[in-house]
Amino acid sequence: MPVSLFDWFADRRKGQFVGKVSQETDESDGLWGKCPECGQVVYRKDLQANASVCSNCGHHNRINSDERISLIADQNTFEATDTQLTPTDPLGFKDRRAYADRLRESQANTGLKDGVITGICRVESMPLALAVMDFRFMGGSMGSVVGEKITRLVEKATSDRLPLLIVCASGGARMQEGMLSLMQMAKISGALERHREAELLYMPLLTHPTTGGVTASFAMLGDLILAEPKALIGFAGRRVIEQTLREKLPDNFQTAEYLQEHGFVDTIVPRTRLRKTLATLLRLHGVKTVK
Numbered sequence: 244m245p246v247s248l249f250d251w252f253a254d255r256r257k258g259q260f261v262g263k264v265s266q267e268t269d270e271s272d273g274l275w276g277k278c279p280e281c282g283q284v285v286y287r288k289d290l291q292a293n294a295s296v297c298s299n300c301g302h303h304n305r306i307n308s309d310e311r312i313s314l315i316a317d318q319n320t321f322e323a324t325d326t327q328l329t330p331t332d333p334l335g336f337k338d339r340r341a342y343a344d345r346l347r348e349s350q351a352n353t354g355l356k357d358g359v360i361t362g363i364c365r366v367e368s369m370p371l372a373l374a375v376m377d378f379r380f381m382g383g384s385m386g387s388v389v390g391e392k393i394t395r396l397v398e399k400a401t402s403d404r405l406p407l408l409i410v411c412a413s414g415g416a417r418m419q420e421g422m423l424s425l426m427q428m429a430k431i432s433g434a435l436e437r438h439r440e441a442e443l444l445y446m447p448l449l450t451h452p453t454t455g456g457v458t459a460s461f462a463m464l465g466d467l468i469l470a471e472p473k474a475l476i477g478f479a480g481r482r483v484i485e486q487t488l489r490e491k492l493p494d495n496f497q498t499a500e501y502l503q504e505h506g507f508v509d510t511i512v513p514r515t516r517l518r519k520t521l522a523t524l525l526r527l528h529g530v531k532t533v534k
Contacts, residue, residue, distance in 0.1 A: 278302055294514045303471050303514055305451065307353075308360045308377035311410055315373060315518055316364035323362040325395050330357050330388045334421055342419040349380045357388040358413070361396040363405070367522040368532040372400035375410040378452075382414035385457055389417075390427025393461070397434035397445075406444040406530055408521065411462045415455015428460035435464050444528045448517075449476050449499065449508065463507070467524060470499035470508045 276287050280302035290297070294314055295304040306314075312321050336342040350356060358380035364373050374393050376383045393409065400407040416424040438445055447465040449458075452475040459478055462468075470476065477497035485492055495501045502508040512520045 279304075294517075296514050301472060301513070303451065303473065305378060305412075307379055308355070308375040311375045312360065312362075312364070312373070314514065315366060315375075315408070315410075315521065316371075317366060317368065321362050321364040321373070323360060324399065325361060325392045326356070328356065328388045328392055330386055332419075333387075333423060334419070336419040336421070338419070345381060345419070353377065353379045355380050357386065357392070358383050359389045359392050361392045363399075365533065366518060366525060368534075369522065369525045369530045370405050370533055371521070371525065371530075372396050372403075372405045372407045373410075374408070376412045376457075378412040378414075381417065383412045383457075384414050384417035385424055385427050385455075386417035386420045387423050387427065390424070390430055394427075394430050394434045397431065397438055401434070401438045401441050401443065404441065404443060406446070406525055406528065407438060408446050408448060409461060410448045410450060411453040411457055412450045413453060413455065413457040415457055425456065428456050431461045432464060435461055439466075444525070444530070446521075446524065448512075449474055451475050454478065465509075468507070468509045469512050469520075470503070470510075472499060472511055472513055474499040476502055476508070 274287055275284055276290065277284055278297040278300060280297060281300035283297060283299040285297065285299075290304070295306045295310070296302070297304070330346055332341075332343045332346070334342075355377060358378075359374055359376045361372075361374045364371055374396050376389070397407060399405070416428070418424070435445060444467075445465050446467045446469055447462050449462055449468065449470040451471060451473070453462050454475070454477050458476060462476075475497055476499055481492060481497070493501065499508055499511050503511055510520075
């Protein structure tokens with residue numbers, strides 16, 4: 244979903260998906276919060292200690308890229324790459340607001356330069372190339388910098404013969420960069436093909452939400468496709484698909500569980516078991532520990 248459309252809907256608080264996003268955001272302050280799924284009142288420190296997963300119903304609250312990295316990587320092993328890359332406004336784009344203003348605001352609010360962090364880490368002492376998208380930065384949309392950083396990481400993983408994990412959380416291609424954002428789909432996919440030809444492991448982890456051009460490219464190209472429980476995963480929105488097919492779709496047709504049932508997702512991994520699961524998969528694929 245283009246980021247400007249997401250903003251439009253979020254401003255008006257319409258729809259089930261947008262309602263959950265705003266509820267999680269509104270309750271981000273204070274010692275106590277309420278689970279947006281079951282309504283249970285939770286002590287925030289207990290929630291954070293449980294990887295931001297509700298202990299009552301298992302709802303996975305959204306977490307930022309730093310929190311995600313701390314859950315995956317061994318302590319003090321993550322080394323960020325290409326931290327100097329910063330987005331520009333090549334088209335001088337303006338919708339309701341200038342793209343340059345949106346970038347400055349997102350950078351100030353998140354402390355990030357763009358919507359992905361890339362680097363090399365270890366998982367139970369095994370090396371892993373890791374990219375983590377952050378939905379806070381313009382809906383995790385994929386612009387030129389996001390595409391370039393992921394491509395460079397894939398190429399480094401290929402040259403250094405490392406397994407690769409990309410944590411996807413995105414509304415799709417960043418429409419403010421037009422064709423330049425769409426080109427990132429092919430660029431990343433080409434790099435992943437060379438990684439595959441080198442017989443190296445690539446795993447995407449699909450989190451809530453993974454949509455648009457990200458789903459249409461690297462999110463679905465993994466050797467093993469992982470997903471978080473109840474994550475929204477799809478390309479176009481429900482209304483567009485139903486109007487195109489002219490039929491009613493199941494209520495859960497864009498959930499991780501539905502996609503697993505129909506063969507698009509290999510396994511659903513609760514966040515609290517993610518590191519152990521990754522370590523098991525790395526060992527099964529012959530990844531050795533390093534000192």
